[in-house]
Amino acid sequence: MQIDLTVNGNQTFIDVEPRLLLVHALRDSLNLTGTHVGCDTSSCGACTVLLDGVSVKSCTVFAVQASGHEVTTIEGIGTADSLHPMQEAFWTAHGLQCGYCTTGMIVSAVDLLKRNPDPSDDEIRAGLEGNLCRCTGYENIVKAVRAAGAAMRAGEARHSVNELMPIHPPTVEPPPSGEAIIPQQLQEAKV
Numbered sequence: 001m002q003i004d005l006t007v008n009g010n011q012t013f014i015d016v017e018p019r020l021l022l023v024h025a026l027r028d029s030l031n032l033t034g035t036h037v038g039c040d041t042s043s044c045g046a047c048t049v050l051l052d053g054v055s056v057k058s059c060t061v062f063a064v065q066a067s068g069h070e071v072t073t074i075e076g077i078g079t080a081d082s083l084h085p086m087q088e089a090f091w092t093a094h095g096l097q098c099g100y101c102t103t104g105m106i107v108s109a110v111d112l113l114k115r116n117p118d119p120s121d122d123e124i125r126a127g128l129e130g131n132l133c134r135c136t137g138y139e140n141i142v143k144a145v146r147a148a149g150a151a152m153r154a155g156e157a158r159h160s161v162n163e164l165m166p167i168h169p170p171t172v173e174p175p176p177s178g179e180a181i182i183p184q185q186l187q188e189a190k191v
């Protein structure tokens with residue numbers, strides 16, 4: 001059957017089986033692979049998207065249920081040229097390790113700050129309880145959400161990935177091919 005989804009501001013019509021989950025429609029039909037599948041059992045939150053502005057686990061929603069509604073995925077939260085403050089804060093506060101949970105975590109955190117712009121650490125933890133990080137980097141995730149909240153309350157400008165990625169020119173010439181790079185301290189220790 002055909003459904004009508006507005007995804008990240010773009011109206012789209014796709015044919016789906018009635019049993020297709022929203023997460024699979026987003027990933028497989030629309031190629032929006034930033035929404036992840038971590039469990040398929042409503043436990044991990046890796047599949048979190050906004051449905052009419054409210055965070056939902058897209059593995060618990062049939063695509064047909066989203067017909068006629070607005071979906072925002074991580075791709076619609078910010079771009080490489082204009083990062084959402086939450087994306088920037090996850091970067092600067094090192095709020096991710098493998099990154100598998102990160103997109104869902106960011107979408108949930110964006111929804112949390114909409115409802116509570118200045119949450120305490122306990123409120124951040126409670127607000128993200130539906131999102132699991134198997135790398136267990138929860139401390140920095142809480143710091144990132146706190147930093148994003150401060151940036152948003154201050155109305156700070158958005159930045160691009162390039163602005164956040166300082167270019168470090170190489171400080172040493174690469175050795176002739178085949179030779180290993182030995183750090184200075186080790187070279188001194190060998191003498």
Ligand code: FES
Nearest residue numbers: 038040044045059
């Ligand atoms: S994949 Fe949806 S909650 Fe884990």
Ligand code: FES
Nearest residue numbers: 097101133134135
């Ligand atoms: S950063 Fe690896 S699962 Fe969260």
